[in-house]
Amino acid sequence: MANAFWCVVEDDRKGYPKKVTAEVLAEARRLSGGTAEAVWLTDSAQPEGLMRLAEWGATKIWLVEHAGLAPYRGEVWAPVLATLVAAQAPKAILGAVTSRQRELLARLAARLGVGFAADTVALAMDGDTLVATRPVYAGKLLSKVTWAKPPWVATLRPNVFKPAEPVAGREPVVERPAVTVPDAMLKLVERREEVSTGLPELSEAELVVSGGRGMKGPEHFVILEHLASVIGAAVGASRAAVDAGWRPHRFQIGQTGRTISPKLYLGFGISGAIQHLAGMRTSKIIVAVNKDPEAPIFKVADYGIVGDLFEVVPALTEEFKKLLAK
Ligand SMILES: Cc1cc2nc3c(=O)[nH]c(=O)nc-3n(C[C@H](O)[C@H](O)[C@H](O)COP(=O)(O)OP(=O)(O)OC[C@H]3O[C@@H](n4cnc5c(N)ncnc54)[C@H](O)[C@@H]3O)c2cc1C
Incomplete structure (x- = not known):
């Protein structure tokens, strides 16, 4: 038609x-x-x-x-x-x-x-x-x-x-139209494995928790995963965290990663480089947690907390737990 x-x-x-x-x-x-x-x-x-x-x-x-x-x-x-x-x-x-x-x-x-x-x-x-x-x-x-x-x-x-x-x-x-499916020129995928994080898929998630270089190492992402599991969010990362090998590339948000538009984006230890903002600035509500009050992410944030993420994340998680238990 x-x-x-x-x-x-x-x-x-x-x-x-x-x-x-x-x-x-x-x-x-x-x-x-x-x-x-x-x-x-x-x-x-x-x-x-x-x-x-x-x-x-x-x-x-x-x-x-x-x-x-x-x-x-x-x-x-x-x-x-x-x-x-x-x-x-x-x-x-x-x-x-x-x-x-x-x-x-x-x-x-x-x-x-x-x-x-x-x-x-x-x-x-x-x-x-x-x-x-x-x-x-x-x-x-x-x-x-x-x-x-x-x-x-x-x-x-x-x-x-x-x-x-x-x-x-x-x-x-x-x-069901009759079409010829051409042969593949390249065999790119040998086998496919589903890796489930148990959390929502990043590009479709309505809530996203994201960590950057301020997370200081891959082992600390567990606190973000805990927060994410409490509120039902996906976990993303900045390129600095991905380049450091702390998170796989599929979790990278930004110009050379995923573009997301969740209802709520919570960024921890992320400075707010323009390439990162390119992937998340259309989020409905942006919350940034950074110990540097001059971090550029605060310019796009709706809410900001100047503080140490290692204190803020557990405190937020506890508050969300209490709220959601009501
Ligand atoms: C062509 C190109 C493409 C790119 N594509 C992307 C992309 O897709 N996505 C992307 O993210 N970047 C991308 N980048 C990289 C980008 O320019 C930045 O280098 C990167 O986003 C920085 O990541 P970050 O904010 O985690 O690290 P940093 O800029 O190092 O910021 C870390 C922040 O953590 C804060 N911090 C440290 N410790 C704590 C703590 N304990 N508590 C609270 N805050 C703390 C610091 O104050 C700092 O603001 C690209 C760059 C180029 C050139």
Whole structure:
């Protein structure tokens, strides 16, 4: 359908769409005036996953289910998606700022020879044209961009857009288009292991606790993990902590790490370098704890505590425990 807005499904690799897909679908529905279609590339989709997409408002689901799509490889997925786009001519293709989709949609736009608005934080129709707002210069400015020609390709920052409210009873309308899945040129992944921290996933978490060089060593992150487990937060880190080998790279927040927009960000022993701010300054409430009153992070913080994190973290944890026990 030529006027459709497509939402590229981000799944949990177990056959279920993730919450961020509800955010993208809601936006696609709002902008298109109701014609929001999901496009799902996967090796295995669960029937409940399809149901979830319908309940979130997908009027149609383009399902490409093929063993050759796992694990994700951009050079395999992008031509499949481009073939579908060429056949169906949607007006917009929207995805999420996740490690897979930020690559996939950039590749797609390049193949189609159209513009790509990465990391958008707002979308609006101006007459017949889509206008995207996206941070530039590490979040110092917001720029508005539009496209010279359709389809409009964009990724949306997680936790910024309101997710779709599920409406029970909507039945999924599934199309299984015949597409050729190319062979992978490279075998990049030998095996995949799920490492569960028991805490929420960083880019989707509503609460994030983050530690920097001020943590002084990997062994001290346990106090942040304890605080995080009390309030149900994810644990992130600055690049200094990651470069020191204290945390794996997937927990890095910032320009060369994850971009997050939680409801609450708590930063401990993080100075607030511009590259770090680029990944978290759109958090709704920022709390900074630093022993240096001149630390730049206080300029963006809604609340600040000048103090030693090794005293503040345990004290905060105890206070949260008391509050949550009520
Ligand atoms: C191209 C490029 C890309 C980059 N990408 C990223 C990125 O994605 N993410 C990122 O984070 N950085 C990134 N950086 C690095 C960035 O410039 C900073 O070096 C880094 O963010 C600093 O990390 P930090 O705040 O943990 O450490 P520091 O700047 O060393 O700050 C440590 C802070 O801890 C405080 N402190 C120390 N002890 C305590 C204590 N006991 N209690 C309370 N406070 C204490 C200190 O006062 C200080 O403010 C990038 C840099 C470049 C050049």
